[in-house]
Each structure stands twice: as structure tokens, then as C-alpha cells.
Amino acid sequence: MEYRLSQALFMLDHTDKSITEIALLSGFSTASYFDTRFKEKMLITPLEYRMKNKEKPSR
Numbered sequence: 582m583e584y585r586l587s588q589a590l591f592m593l594d595h596t597d598k599s600i601t602e603i604a605l606l607s608g609f610s611t612a613s614y615f616d617t618r619f620k621e622k623m624l625i626t627p628l629e630y631r632m633k634n635k636e637k638p639s640r
Contacts, residue, residue: 585609586622593631600627 589607592598598606604615604627619627 582618586619589615589619589627590630593627594634600631603627 585607589603589609592603592606596603600616601612604612607615609615609618616626619630623630625633
């Protein structure tokens with residue numbers, strides 16, 4: 582699962598794909614399952630992660 586989550590993190594940071602599309606492309610069977618596993622590991626939802634990281638200024 583670590584590999585799938587790292588793929589998802591990359592896509593959240595570097596694409597505008599939907600959360601559902603990222604979940605499926607990362608190998609999760611459903612967006613709901615992805616959301617649950619992501620939140621267990623990161624303590625925030627994928628959408629919260631994306632919004633938080635978009636607020637960071639680019640270097």
C-alpha cells in the first residue's frame with residue numbers, strides 16, 4: 582500500500598486529476614477505500630492534502 586499511496590501523493594501534487602481518478606490509477610478499488618487508507622496514513626483526506634499543498638508558495 583505504501584507504493585500506491587506514494588503514487589497518489591505524486592498525482593495529487595502534480596496533476597489536476599480528480600480524487601476518484603487518482604484512486605483508481607493508484608490501484609485502489611474505490612475512491613472510498615482510497616480516502617479511508619489515505620486518511621489513516623496522512624491524518625487528512627486526499628482533498629484536504631491537495632488544498633493544503635496548493636496554498637504553499639512555489640519556489
